[in-house]
Amino acid sequence: MGIKRALVSVSDKTGIVEFCRELSSLGVEIISTGGTKNLLAQEGVPVIGISDVTGFPEILDGRVKTLHPAVHSGLLAIRDSEEHQRQMQELGLDYIDMVVVNLYPFQETIAKPDVEYEDAIENIDIGGPTMLRSAAKNHAFVSVVVDAADYGSVIEEIRGGGDTTLETRKRLAAKVFRHTAAYDTLISDYLSNVMGDPLPERFSVTYEKIQDLRYGENPHQKAAFYRKPLAPAGTLTTAEQLHGKELSYNNINDANAALQIVKEFDEPTVVAVKHMNPCGVGIGTNVLEAYQKAYNADPTSIFGGIVAANRTIDAPTADLLKEIFLEIILAPDFTPEALEILTKKKNIRLLKMGEFGSAKERQSTLAVTTIEGGMIVQESDVHSLDVADLKVVTDREPTEEELKQLLFGWKVVKHVKSNAIVLAADNMTVGVGAGQMNRVGSARIAVEQAGEKAKGAILASDAFFPMGDTVELAAKAGITAIIQPGGSIKDEESIKAANEHGIAMVFTGVRHFKH
Incomplete structure (x- = not known):
């Protein structure tokens, strides 16, 4: 025609x-x-x-x-x-x-x-x-x-x-x-x-394709990377890749996990992530010190992982980063000297994120999880705590330093797969137990990883203790303070055990399940 x-x-x-x-x-x-x-x-x-x-x-x-x-x-x-x-x-x-x-x-x-x-x-x-x-x-x-x-x-x-x-x-x-x-x-x-109705009777979503991915979680699975039409700055979908191979499906998931953790902090912080769980988190007076703490938290697991920083990567930090195999380094920016050092490694992916903004200014968004035949939608977990929100439930109150470490551990444990236990001391994680079927199992993993570093450390738990066995394990490891949501029918058993061992324990009244 x-x-x-x-x-x-x-x-x-x-x-x-x-x-x-x-x-x-x-x-x-x-x-x-x-x-x-x-x-x-x-x-x-x-x-x-x-x-x-x-x-x-x-x-x-x-x-x-x-x-x-x-x-x-x-x-x-x-x-x-x-x-x-x-x-x-x-x-x-x-x-x-x-x-x-x-x-x-x-x-x-x-x-x-x-x-x-x-x-x-x-x-x-x-x-x-x-x-x-x-x-x-x-x-x-x-x-x-x-x-x-x-x-x-x-x-x-x-x-x-x-x-x-x-x-x-x-x-x-x-x-x-x-x-x-x-x-x-x-x-x-x-x-x-x-109209203030984020969860209406019909829920539609739309995304724009950024790129096709070579494959998904495994080579036999097809995958693509999409962006929300009004995606905010400081997210992976708006990041500028400065160097390295294309991001993979697993890279994107791990990098997003690292990014969400590092956004919890306003102080210079570095996060190392492996399989969507933090293997090392450190706070320092500058990005170099923060990275050294994140690395020393678990020098084994960081190998082949993702590193996220909330400060510009400088040359001294880049000199250390280049010494190990990393999949991705993401940060607000990189100095020219740092780029010169890191781009000598052909395959490492360098992502410039731009400024993250204040941790306290983070806004909740809707998180969508697909299931077979449908999906579930919830607000993202951006809940934060101050010292005034904590309830001391033991005879001994935590010291000022312990309170500082307890809040640090609490920010990290919310990003660890449940059941989750984090041990921390001196503004760094020293042990992480993730994804176990019972809480004491996660605690054992964290304590074993920490070794001698568990002595004098704090313990953070994403959910309450159903019995006192986790406290007993913590006491044997030399842990001095615990932060947990509380709310178990056996809270008194855990409180009694903590008092017997001189451990300070605080309740948050909030849990952080992450499945």
Whole structure:
């Protein structure tokens, strides 16, 4: 049949003049609206106004212009239906063979920090999605282009045969429905948030692909990396990779785990992560000291791991980092000297994150976990504690230094897979027990890892002690203070054991399960 008429109306005018000029040179009649029509006419591209097609003026400040039978019959008519042909002829209507539309910039509008509600609403496109959906539904006969990246290939097909192939029209139609679904999701999400309803009766999500990944958790699994349309700065989805191989699926998971831990701290902090659990966390007066503590926390497990810092990596720190095999180093930035040192290692991935912001200013987001046949959604765990929030439940109160270490351990243990136990001393982790089926099992692992460093250390537990055995184990290891949520029916058993061994214990009243 060939493409004879195209309706063009775009907000993002990138490449549109060149595309329409090519269409016109191939004998395609261009119909357009508003600013797009004015631009094409200004650039010398032959163009017909939409009012000349509908016989009706654009009204209500342009809100109504393409919502007309002359437009949608031209898009929706089934070309090989005798009845549709008869009706089109009787009414004097013409077919429209192509739609080129992109939508009002709703995402860009709501991304503005000072956006007004009325401005957001005004940037909800109505006519555009309607034309796109009409054309996409009738893709057996109509070509629909919503992405400027497709202009070139579409022109090549028309130039070669006068029309696009059915396969191309199907591909373009699928892209349209993905596009309009994402657009509607952004609108519903915005309005739900305005109304304070983050968990509505229907929950839609939309993400943009960043890249395909070589494979998933294992080589036989396909995978890709996606970003939320309004992803905040200081996240992996907005990071700048300065050096190294592409990130893998496991890299991304581990790096995100490291990033979430290091964001807990405002002091210079370095975190080492292996298999999504911290193997070493250290606070120092500077990034070098913090890294030395994180490394010394577990020199074995850090090998092949991910390191995250909340300060710029400098040359002295880079000199130490290059001495071991690491998958990723992520930090707000790297000095030129540090980059020169680290980029000599061909495969190490260096991620520049930008500034993280204050730990206390962290905002909760919605975390989505898929299950077979559905998903579960919850707020992210950004709960924090101060000394005033702690309840001392033992005869002995913790010393000022113990309180400091208890709060440090508490920030770390929330990021360790449950059942979780963290031992800490001198602003560094000395033992981590993760993911065991019982709490005393996690405690044994942490104590064994700490060895002599357990003496004088504190113990942090993500959930309460169901009995006193963990306290007894801690006492034998020389631990002097414990932080835990409390709330067990056997709390008194643990408190009694702590008093018998002179251990100070505080309750938080909050647990940090992480599954």
